[in-house]
Amino acid sequence: xxxxxGLAALWLAAALAVLQMLAGAAALRSIDGSVHPLAVxxxxxxxxxxxxxxxxFIMLLRAFAITDLSIKLVATNSHSMKxxxxxxxxxxxxxxxxMLLWVGVLALAGGLLAGFExxxxxxxxxxxxxxxxFIAIGFYAFLLLSSNPFERLPVPxxxxxxxxxxxxxxxxxxxxxxxxxxxxxLSVAFSLAMGALLTREVNPNxxxxxxxxxxxxxxxxxxxxxxxxYWAYYELGWGGWWFWDPxxxxxxxxxxxxxxxxxxxxxxxxxxxxxxxxxMLGVLAFSMSMLGTFLVRSGVLTSVHAFAVDPERGAFIxxxxxxxxxxAFTIFALRASAVAEGKRFAAMSREGALVFNNVMxxxxxxxxxxxxxxxxxxxxxxxxxxxxxxxFNPASAIFAIPMFLVMAVGPLxxxxxxxxxxxxxxxxxxxTVLIAVLVAVAITGDYPLLPVLGxxLAAALAxxxxxxxxxxxxxxxxxxxxxxxxxxxxxAVSLLxxxxxxxxxxxxxxxxxxxxxxxxxxxxxxxxxVAPVAGPNWTAIEARVAARQGDGAAVMLAPxxxxxxxxxxxxxxxxxxxRWDGQLYAVIGTQTPDGRWQLRVWxxxxxxxxxxxxxxxxxxxVLAIIGRVQVDVKRRKAAELGEDRRxxxxxxxxxxxx
Amino acid sequence: MNAxxxxxxLRWWMWLPLALFAFFAGLAGYMLTQEKxxxxxxxxxxxxxxxxxxxxxxxxxxxxxxxxxxxxxPRLLNIWASWCLPCIAEAPQLEALKAQGVEIIGIAIRxxxxxxxxxxxxxxxxxxxxxxxxxxxxxxxxGSSGVPETFVIGADGTIRYQHIGDIRPEHVALxxxxxxxxx
Numbered sequence: 001x002x003x004x005x006g007l008a009a010l011w012l013a014a015a016l017a018v019l020q021m022l023a024g025a026a027a028l029r030s031i032d033g034s035v036h037p038l039a040v041x042x043x044x045x046x047x048x049x050x051x052x053x054x055x056x057f058i059m060l061l062r063a064f065a066i067t068d069l070s071i072k073l074v075a076t077n078s079h080s081m082k083x084x085x086x087x088x089x090x091x092x093x094x095x096x097x098x099m100l101l102w103v104g105v106l107a108l109a110g111g112l113l114a115g116f117e118x119x120x121x122x123x124x125x126x127x128x129x130x131x132x133x134f135i136a137i138g139f140y141a142f143l144l145l146s147s148n149p150f151e152r153l154p155v156p157x158x159x160x161x162x163x164x165x166x167x168x169x170x171x172x173x174x175x176x177x178x179x180x181x182x183x184x185x186l187s188v189a190f191s192l193a194m195g196a197l198l199t200r201e202v203n204p205n206x207x208x209x210x211x212x213x214x215x216x217x218x219x220x221x222x223x224x225x226x227x228x229x230y231w232a233y234y235e236l237g238w239g240g241w242w243f244w245d246p247x248x249x250x251x252x253x254x255x256x257x258x259x260x261x262x263x264x265x266x267x268x269x270x271x272x273x274x275x276x277x278x279x280m281l282g283v284l285a286f287s288m289s290m291l292g293t294f295l296v297r298s299g300v301l302t303s304v305h306a307f308a309v310d311p312e313r314g315a316f317i318x319x320x321x322x323x324x325x326x327x328a329f330t331i332f333a334l335r336a337s338a339v340a341e342g343k344r345f346a347a348m349s350r351e352g353a354l355v356f357n358n359v360m361x362x363x364x365x366x367x368x369x370x371x372x373x374x375x376x377x378x379x380x381x382x383x384x385x386x387x388x389x390x391x392f393n394p395a396s397a398i399f400a401i402p403m404f405l406v407m408a409v410g411p412l413x414x415x416x417x418x419x420x421x422x423x424x425x426x427x428x429x430x431x432t433v434l435i436a437v438l439v440a441v442a443i444t445g446d447y448p449l450l451p452v453l454g455x456x457l458a459a460a461l462a463x464x465x466x467x468x469x470x471x472x473x474x475x476x477x478x479x480x481x482x483x484x485x486x487x488x489x490x491x492a493v494s495l496l497x498x499x500x501x502x503x504x505x506x507x508x509x510x511x512x513x514x515x516x517x518x519x520x521x522x523x524x525x526x527x528x529x530v531a532p533v534a535g536p537n538w539t540a541i542e543a544r545v546a547a548r549q550g551d552g553a554a555v556m557l558a559p560x561x562x563x564x565x566x567x568x569x570x571x572x573x574x575x576x577x578x579r580w581d582g583q584l585y586a587v588i589g590t591q592t593p594d595g596r597w598q599l600r601v602w603x604x605x606x607x608x609x610x611x612x613x614x615x616x617x618x619x620x621x622v623l624a625i626i627g628r629v630q631v632d633v634k635r636r637k638a639a640e641l642g643e644d645r646r647x648x649x650x651x652x653x654x655x656x657x658x
Numbered sequence: 659m660n661a662x663x664x665x666x667x668l669r670w671w672m673w674l675p676l677a678l679f680a681f682f683a684g685l686a687g688y689m690l691t692q693e694k695x696x697x698x699x700x701x702x703x704x705x706x707x708x709x710x711x712x713x714x715x716x717x718x719x720x721x722x723x724x725x726x727x728x729x730x731x732p733r734l735l736n737i738w739a740s741w742c743l744p745c746i747a748e749a750p751q752l753e754a755l756k757a758q759g760v761e762i763i764g765i766a767i768r769x770x771x772x773x774x775x776x777x778x779x780x781x782x783x784x785x786x787x788x789x790x791x792x793x794x795x796x797x798x799x800x801g802s803s804g805v806p807e808t809f810v811i812g813a814d815g816t817i818r819y820q821h822i823g824d825i826r827p828e829h830v831a832l833x834x835x836x837x838x839x840x841x
Contacts, residue, residue, distance in 0.1 A: 280675070283675075284675070287679075291682075315690055318686055325679050326680070326683065329675045329679055330676055332672060332675065333673045333675075337672060376685060376686070377685060380685060380688060380689060590793060
């Protein structure tokens with residue numbers, strides 16, 4: 001029964017998505033005063049659709065929890081003896097389940113929007129829900145016609161096949177749903193942008209409705225990317241934390257667009273400027289999410305992440321992209337010129353700095369997009385190329401460096417127009433720190449250019465992040481401003497980690513016999529022995545390595561070289577030793593003919609700051625949401641007091657500064 | 659709340675995103691319809707066999723070196739392993755080629771002598787020589803990325819042809835033809 005309830009819920013939800021689209025479109029046709037009779041169904045349809053889609057997902061969770069082997073998806077992806085937690089996470093560890101999760105989150109986001117968003121005009125809300133319903137229809141069709149998760153087997157299987165052992169990892173259990181929720185959260189921004197474009201209601205109210213969705217999606221994307229980067233770092237055993245792999249880029253591109261959108265939507269909310277630009281970014285952010293889904297799911301690009309490669313499904317998603325992205329860009333081209341221009345501002349102003357950084361972020365996005373798609377383009381002409389760090393690092397740095405400089409100064413500027421002389425002291429302080437660190441690093445050693453610049457910028461940004469608080473009563477600083485300070489400081493922390501890892505990492509690859517020692521950084525590492533160990537579905541050789549820093553006590557590390565037998569796969573289980581100022585990273589390799597072992601060790605100073613920074617950025621985003629919601633609630637209460645008082649309050653309580 | 663601005667002019671850049679997206683969609687659509695090249699062809703095809711000398715993989719046959727391919731006739735170089743399942747599937751085809759007078763020299767990848775012996779006992783031994791490549795060193799030099807793979811080596815010691823994956827019955831005639839071309 002579970003599968004049938006789930007499938008029925010999905011079909012009903014799809015039908016409601018159609019109703020939601022029609023009712024929303026009807027609302028759009030309502031002429032002032034007279035409401036179209038169909039229009040009232042848009043909100044309830046969205047809410048019930050959300051309940052049904054979530055119900056379908058819960059049914060699939062239940063099927064996996066009890067290992068219902070009459071369902072094809074469970075039989076091919078689960079196993080009765082698997083630990084319970086991995087039974088549950090196995091629900092989305094496969095194509096069909098993850099698409100159901102995608103659709104579930106999409107419907108939930110639409111339902112929440114329909115249930116709680118009250119400040120938008122009815123026509124804009126109707127258009128937004130129509131677009132949201134229209135997107136949902138496509139993905140329901142995809143799910144029901146080509147990826148039915150509830151398909152029954154004619155004869156129930158005796159036992160399940162199991163889940164890829166690499167995916168039996170708690171980090172990977174959490175990382176995809178986080179990213180998905182982020183991707184799909186951007187769908188609301190997309191629908192709102194299209195709704196506002198269709199009704200030409202691009203104004204601060206619309207921006208305030210959009211902002212929490214953008215912030216929320218952005219926080220989830222930040223967390224998802226941070227977690228994914230750390231997973232690749234410790235699990236793959238290559239010692240790197242970012243590989244510019246197509247699938248990594250597919251998550252980075254929506255993040256870049258969402259970062260630009262988040263800042264642009266704040267300008268629109270506070271200053272009623274950047275109208276078309278905000279709409280453009282709203283369309284772009286979700287387009288990048290769908291593009292990412294397409295690249296991951298279709299297999300057009302070769303990637304280490306190619307999980308569920310299927311050209312037929314690829315064609316289906318490409319058709320959906322054509323409809324949604326192509327449609328959105330067409331409406332944008334036709335309608336955007338009809339949106340009234342927003343307020344003007346001087347180049348030297350808060351808006352000016354935000355626009356500059358928006359352009360820089362978009363340029364980096366273009367660089368990443370070009371690098372990701374270039375192999376596809378080259379392959380069409382029968383050339384095999386792979387694009388890697390030698391392209392991505394310098395090309396994105398060209399735009400990232402001016403962006404970081406403007407990011408240091410931008411928050412200090414006033415809205416609309418400002419004079420450089422007013423922030424001269426702050427600018428001098430930032431420049432002093434930047435130059436001092438650059439000089440200090442340059443004279444202590446011979447390091448590559450980009451990491452040195454990164455260290456200088458990180459120090460300057462760390463200082464600059466707190467300068468907006470200068471001269472303010474800390475207790476009265478709005479929560480959203482704390483959010484900005486924290487997020488910008490997080491960028492500095494993360495940049496410090498990246499630059500430090502790039503400049504100061506020490507690496508030793510040595511063939512050692514038990515008893516031999518290797519030195520890396522101020523660590524002395526002794527191989528004590530190598531022994532075979534066995535796990536539930538793997539065997540491994542495990543090295544016992546003693547690491548001693550200076551005169552400190554020895555700490556034991558146990559890197560493994562594992563061999564899984566079903567499916568046959570060799571993995572390196574690196575051993576990590578974390579100190580506040582860095583990480584020791586050890587990998588055991590193969591045995592040399594004379595009986596010694598390849599031992600690879602890195603000392604990576606401050607590498608953990610990369611991910612601490614990511615967490616700080618996400619925390620900053622959370623504070624910004626809290627701050628914005630607080631202000632919105634106050635504003636709404638004030639609005640209830642009446643039109644006159646509201647006009648008065650708008651002057652008294654201006655939009656808090658970014 | 660609306661600023662009372664005038665509608666801006668129709669600008670060409672508003673069509674730019676659509677144009678770029680149309681280009682991408684066309685490219686992606688084209689690539690989706692193309693047969694995906696699953697294997698990485700060796701760039702060594704057409705070049706002389708790199709120098710190597712491998713110890714015997716087990717007691718029953720001598721080891722293999724590049725010099726074993728010189729002189730007289732074209733030969734097959736078969737890269738395999740006792741732990742490789744498709745290698746079992748291609749064993750009858752190698753036997754068939756041997757029966758047709760083809761000399762096959764094997765390289766066993768990351769294997770153990772006792773496993774090699776057991777495999778050959780069970781599935782037949784079509785090889786005149788088998789070298790042991792403990793760390794895939796020779797395999798990588800040949801530009802081979804997996805097991806099994808089979809190279810046609812010409813009478814002059816150059817690599818003429820690469821067959822990726824197991825040899826199916828329909829491939830036997832194909833390999834025979836390549837061997838003849840390599841005279």
